[in-house]
Amino acid sequence: MAKTGLGRLADRLRAFPAPPGTKIMEVCGSHTVAIRRFGIQHLLPATVKLVSGPGCPVCVTPDHFIDEAIALARQGVTVTSFGDMLRVPGSRSALEKERAAGCDIRAVYSPLDALRIAEQEGKETVFLAVGFETTAPAIAAVAIRAGEKGIANFSLLTALRLVPPALKALMASDTELSGFLLPGHVSAVIGRQAYDFLPGQRLPGVIAGFSAEDIISSLMLLLEMHNKGIYKVMNNYPRVVRDAGNPTSRAVLAEVFTTADAAWRGLGSMPQSGLELRPAYAAMEARRRFAIRVRPGAARKACRCGDVLRGLIDPPACPLFNKACRPDQPLGPCMVSSEGSCSAWVTYG
Amino acid sequence: MCLAVPMKIIEIKGDMAVVESAGLRRDVGVMLLDKAKLGDWVLIHAGFAISKLTPRQARQTLAIFAEMQGLG
Numbered sequence: 001m002a003k004t005g006l007g008r009l010a011d012r013l014r015a016f017p018a019p020p021g022t023k024i025m026e027v028c029g030s031h032t033v034a035i036r037r038f039g040i041q042h043l044l045p046a047t048v049k050l051v052s053g054p055g056c057p058v059c060v061t062p063d064h065f066i067d068e069a070i071a072l073a074r075q076g077v078t079v080t081s082f083g084d085m086l087r088v089p090g091s092r093s094a095l096e097k098e099r100a101a102g103c104d105i106r107a108v109y110s111p112l113d114a115l116r117i118a119e120q121e122g123k124e125t126v127f128l129a130v131g132f133e134t135t136a137p138a139i140a141a142v143a144i145r146a147g148e149k150g151i152a153n154f155s156l157l158t159a160l161r162l163v164p165p166a167l168k169a170l171m172a173s174d175t176e177l178s179g180f181l182l183p184g185h186v187s188a189v190i191g192r193q194a195y196d197f198l199p200g201q202r203l204p205g206v207i208a209g210f211s212a213e214d215i216i217s218s219l220m221l222l223l224e225m226h227n228k229g230i231y232k233v234m235n236n237y238p239r240v241v242r243d244a245g246n247p248t249s250r251a252v253l254a255e256v257f258t259t260a261d262a263a264w265r266g267l268g269s270m271p272q273s274g275l276e277l278r279p280a281y282a283a284m285e286a287r288r289r290f291a292i293r294v295r296p297g298a299a300r301k302a303c304r305c306g307d308v309l310r311g312l313i314d315p316p317a318c319p320l321f322n323k324a325c326r327p328d329q330p331l332g333p334c335m336v337s338s339e340g341s342c343s344a345w346v347t348y349g
Numbered sequence: 350m351c352l353a354v355p356m357k358i359i360e361i362k363g364d365m366a367v368v369e370s371a372g373l374r375r376d377v378g379v380m381l382l383d384k385a386k387l388g389d390w391v392l393i394h395a396g397f398a399i400s401k402l403t404p405r406q407a408r409q410t411l412a413i414f415a416e417m418q419g420l421g
């Protein structure tokens with residue numbers, strides 16, 4: 001039987017020349033899942049290593065943030081969040097446990113749902129603002145709407161993070177990287193031009209979509225550039241990503257938020273890598289509105305999520321992987337989130 | 350967490366719209382797009398349209414979702 005287009009593409013990737021020690025990082029958690037689901041890691045030439053990066057928002061959110069959310073819930077505030085956050089262990093408990101113990105904690109699909117809960121029920125309602133550039137404009141739009149409608153009982157506990165500053169920190173600390181497979185939907189907002197700093201560091205990048213064809217062809221483009229010493233940022237997802245991204249989304253984002261230094265799990269504090277509310281919206285920050293007291297927690301010792309997020313180890317190198325830490329009983333965020341590398345490795349092998 | 354799904358705008362109400370795909374309907378915000386129109390295909394993430402698609406691009410993207418679900 002004749003091979004399908006995808007089969008031929010897979011063969012080409014397998015046979016693609018690549019020098020020993022070629023190391024490519026897929027930055028986005030949705031790519032991690034797609035790669036393992038399609039088995040693309042088995043199609044790579046033997047000299048190429050593909051590592052996961054810090055692109056799972058739930059995974060990079062520090063324990064301290066969960067502790068703050070729990071402290072709010074215990075004060076009787078309604079806490080709303082994307083569902084993925086509920087199972088993430090903080091330093092002592094998880095939101096899911098606190099909900100079982102009677103706290104008002106709800107999973108929502110959109111920050112709009114959180115605003116609706118605040119409006120309809122009238123109680124102090126906090127939304128856990130977690131995510132990257134894909135999600136941040138939606139949260140900014142909801143903040144604007146809350147302001148326009150005068151919904152005074154709605155606030156945000158913010159931990160939004162930005163992708164390019166994390167890439168800058170990674171490439172400064174890991175000199176073995178050969179290139180980045182860049183996120184599709186973050187790039188829909190920030191555009192190809194947001195990565196213009198890569199060529200100066202002699203690194204190629206390719207913005208990729210989420211189908212097997214998208215990912216395989218993007219990996220071949222990266223290998224081709226790496227082989228030839230070409231350092232460019234290519235947009236291989238033009239059905240969604242424009243060079244300038246989505247300026248309307250960025251304008252909404254910039255109206256509400258400004259950049260600030262921020263801490264990431266595994267990566268520490270990185271300059272201008274997070275978002276905080278501008279003065280006009282600062283009253284909407286839950287940390288200002290409520291006294292949140294959190295005792296410093298013990299560092300999570302055995303969990304090596306931080307190293308996984310920097311692409312330094314593969315999940316099976318963690319002694320707890322698929323033993324004490326499993327998807328049904330996760331000990332670290334990289335196993336909790338369906339987009340975490342540890343979870344993707346267990347689920348798809 | 351950054352995944353987004355293509356849906357079609359079937360009604361616009363100010364800065365909100367009703368979108369539909371595969372029989373599923375949602376109320377979403379359209380203020381993150383420049384001029385969303387009735388009949389446009391858009392990518393939906395966290396309750397907001399974040400990007401416009403041509404009908405062909407939307408079909409391709411929907412086919413990819415079907416492929417991923419088939420595998421999962």
Ligand code: SF4
Binds near residue numbers: 305308326
């Ligand atoms: S397997 Fe579990 S404990 Fe180990 S790094 Fe992953 S999330 Fe952490």
